Amino acid sequence: MTIALDESIPQAESVEDLANAAGFVLEDTANGMTKITFDPERIKGAAFQHRLKGMSMLDYDVKVPICLFLSLPKVERAFQFVTINNKSHKVPTGNLKALLANFEQIEANLRSRLTQASITAPHYSTAVDVLNEDPESPFHKLVDWVNNRFEDAALLVPPTALENSLRAIVRAFPETREDESDALAVLYAIWRAVFGQYG
16 A cells, blocks of 8 residues: 655654644554554545555454655655556546646646656646536536536546547647637537537
8 A cells, every 4th residue: 555645744743742733643663563643634535545444344453565655745646646556557547637637736747757657648637627617618517537526516528528629629720729728719619509509
């Protein structure tokens, strides 16, 4: 199991200190192991929590190999997530695109790192994010990927369908190549007409 902690999560000196410093504690044990104790409020959104919950339900002790990254910057966490998951099993394309959209401010650096690791990164992640988030978009709340966090989301449209549409628009209208918002405007116009006609 890989655990990568955000650089904003503080390391406390002792378990007693967790009440004041919501984070984690590392303790060396007598048998050469390291015990990790997390503040329960911080672990709620942990990606690995389902594995830990499953292990905690066993009626016997189980040894779990852990790869622990402490205080990892965002770009490094994103790189490790994609690299590790691609080595064990392919990360779903939609998840990878959503990850890149979440890290828009570091996308160029992350893309470069992934390229060096021979892992391809999609180009249109930001556009897909806009198509899902923009209330004026004909695909508002409809994109089927992990970034669609709306409570009333309808996961109907795969990100690749939107990417392919944008590529087709850029090929058909070369003037949209310079500004992605122009390609989005064309896509909006086409699909508003379709939805207007067919509902």
